[in-house]
Amino acid sequence: MQTATRRPTAPARNAPRGPSNAQITLAKLALFVLCLLPLGWYLNGLWHDQLGANPIEAITRASGEWTLRLLLATLAVTPLRRLTGWHWLIRLRRMLGLFVFFYASLHLATYVWLDQFFDWAAIAKDIVKRPFITIGFAAFVLLVPLAATSCNFAIRRLGGRRWQALHRSVYAIGVLAVLHFWWLVKRDVTEPLIYGLILALLLGARAWWREQERRRQLAPRAAPLGKRIIPIVQR
Amino acid sequence: MLIRIQDDAHPIVPSEITSESLYRGRRDFIRAAGLGGIAFAAPAAFGAAPFSSIQKSPFSTDEKPTPQNSIISYNNYYEFGTSKDDPARNVGRFKTRPWTVRVEGLCAKPRTFAIDDLLKLAPIEERIYRMRCVEGWSMVIPWNGFPLASLLKQVEPLGSAKFVEFTSAADRASMPGLALPVLDWPYTEGLRLDEAMHPLTLLALGLYGEELLAQNGAPLRLVVPWKYGFKGAKSLVRIRLTDKQPGTAWNKAAPNEYGFYSNVNPEVDHPRWSQASERRLGEFGKRKTLPFNGYAEQVAKLYDGMDLRKFY
Numbered sequence: 001m002q003t004a005t006r007r008p009t010a011p012a013r014n015a016p017r018g019p020s021n022a023q024i025t026l027a028k029l030a031l032f033v034l035c036l037l038p039l040g041w042y043l044n045g046l047w048h049d050q051l052g053a054n055p056i057e058a059i060t061r062a063s064g065e066w067t068l069r070l071l072l073a074t075l076a077v078t079p080l081r082r083l084t085g086w087h088w089l090i091r092l093r094r095m096l097g098l099f100v101f102f103y104a105s106l107h108l109a110t111y112v113w114l115d116q117f118f119d120w121a122a123i124a125k126d127i128v129k130r131p132f133i134t135i136g137f138a139a140f141v142l143l144v145p146l147a148a149t150s151c152n153f154a155i156r157r158l159g160g161r162r163w164q165a166l167h168r169s170v171y172a173i174g175v176l177a178v179l180h181f182w183w184l185v186k187r188d189v190t191e192p193l194i195y196g197l198i199l200a201l202l203l204g205a206r207a208w209w210r211e212q213e214r215r216r217q218l219a220p221r222a223a224p225l226g227k228r229i230i231p232i233v234q235r
Numbered sequence: 236m237l238i239r240i241q242d243d244a245h246p247i248v249p250s251e252i253t254s255e256s257l258y259r260g261r262r263d264f265i266r267a268a269g270l271g272g273i274a275f276a277a278p279a280a281f282g283a284a285p286f287s288s289i290q291k292s293p294f295s296t297d298e299k300p301t302p303q304n305s306i307i308s309y310n311n312y313y314e315f316g317t318s319k320d321d322p323a324r325n326v327g328r329f330k331t332r333p334w335t336v337r338v339e340g341l342c343a344k345p346r347t348f349a350i351d352d353l354l355k356l357a358p359i360e361e362r363i364y365r366m367r368c369v370e371g372w373s374m375v376i377p378w379n380g381f382p383l384a385s386l387l388k389q390v391e392p393l394g395s396a397k398f399v400e401f402t403s404a405a406d407r408a409s410m411p412g413l414a415l416p417v418l419d420w421p422y423t424e425g426l427r428l429d430e431a432m433h434p435l436t437l438l439a440l441g442l443y444g445e446e447l448l449a450q451n452g453a454p455l456r457l458v459v460p461w462k463y464g465f466k467g468a469k470s471l472v473r474i475r476l477t478d479k480q481p482g483t484a485w486n487k488a489a490p491n492e493y494g495f496y497s498n499v500n501p502e503v504d505h506p507r508w509s510q511a512s513e514r515r516l517g518e519f520g521k522r523k524t525l526p527f528n529g530y531a532e533q534v535a536k537l538y539d540g541m542d543l544r545k546f547y
Contacts, residue, residue: 015251039533052308052319052320053304053305053306053308053319053516053517054309054319054372054514054516056514056519057372057514060362114519114523117519117520117521122509122511122512124510125509126509129504129508129509130507130508131507159354186365186370187313187317187417187418187488187489188313188317188415188417190317190415223483
């Protein structure tokens with residue numbers, strides 16, 4: 001806490017310099033390989049028949065879970081930046097987001113190809129009749145425009161503000177994805193509950209910070225100059 | 236190591252057959268002896284034949300049985316955990332000897348049976364049955380056992396008995412899944428008496444000619460091939476004849492999803508997924524699910540005049 005007479009300077013100016021461009025490129029490369037590891041693991045398992053008695057179920061489940069994990073990782077970037085001050089993390093976020101779409105596409109392909117074997121009538125019936133498939137499909141449809149606009153050209157074209165508004169739909173996608181898992185399990189909801197709690201934490205942190213921000217902006221009008229207290233939010 | 240496959244050309248001679256006590260004690264022995272014991276104990280594991288003779292049954296399907304490895308590694312047995320691979324991993328501390336089953340309720344001669352007496356109660360048959368899980372997958376399983384009716388006749392059910400309730404073991408010390416209130420433990424199941432007395436209804440003691448493994452419901456379990464798999468209560472400790480329809484574990488957990496009857500029915504969907512087709516483990520495509528899992532000829536008449544959408 002500190003009084004308003006000493007206004008906090010923008011932290012970015014005083015913050016230690018982040019990693020160099022070369023280091024970021026290296027980090028991106030490492031992340032790229034890391035994100036492909038689950039795919040490699042399951043392809044290898046499939047090739048050597050090590051995915052148990054029901055490999056199609058194992059692949060469907062794994063591709064779904066990795067979609068959810070990467071989605072949570074993507075949503076963790078902003079809170080992590082705020083807590084650690086590692087602003088360079090934002091430069092890795094696009095790749096994480098695109099891998100969410102990659103694994104979601106694999107998940108959908110597994111369902112359409114391996115599970116239903118292109119039985120479009122059965123798939124259409126499933127999407128309409130089964131709530132967990134309905135919302136899973138909705139989450140995928142919402143992901144498509146985000147993946148399509150994950151390039152600098154799209155940001156320039158849309159303008160930062162509109163681009164950001166569009167990409168906020170990822171919060172809804174997160175909720176749909178957790179519900180999709182929740183409604184699918186037969187009885188033991190432990191796992192979807194864990195994913196749900198992490199998602200609640202990540203979205204809750206944003207809501208809390210936003211509320212803090214709102215109060216800080218209201219504060220100057222509420223108290224006379226000299227008495228007001230401005231909390232410093234760690235960045 | 237030399238592994239010999241039993242066939243007609245190389246019959247196993249009685250002197251090679253390990254005694255039951257040795258067969259059952261081998262794990263304790265391996266544990267007690269530590270690593271060095273394996274070399275001595277391993278040969279004792281081969282050639283153990285728990286059933287002196289196994290009769291073929293006309294009720295068996297001629298479809299190709301699911302590989303044994305799949306049957307013993309892909310299980311729904313929530314008392315040992317809710318993942319398919321949990322049971323095989325978590326049964327280590329579960330003891331199936333000594334074991335008794337109490338058969339009681341509305342009968343003239345209630346009795347407690349020791350498992351070794353049950354093994355001799357009736358001729359052991361091989362019944363190769365289709366098994367359809369409510370989750371949409373299926374197997375073909377060569378069970379060993381005898382009709383449940385053979386056991387129920389021993390206690391002489393009274394005329395007032397209309398239903399049979401089955402209760403599974405619930406031992407917290409050896410069944411880690413009981414720590415979570417996933418279902419109302421102990422697991423219970425139920426059948427109408429005429430379903431229980433039906434010649435297809437099996438009391439299974441073995442699988443692929445070997446005694447049941449714990450993950451498959453050792454030492455004895457119910458098998459009702461025209462119903463979804465969860466009706467086959469595992470590791471039975473009590474069978475009770477009653478005049479009221481008993482509550483069942485899955486029905487209590489989600490009454491709108493799992494009914495008392497739970498006959499395999501492609502026409503009646505689970506609220507969250509279709510039951511029209513199934514994946515036979517080991518096959519790529521899906522197959523159509525058959526009414527009463529293909530046993531309609533034998534059992535459909537049990538439900539004459541009943542609305543199977545209402546009594547799902």
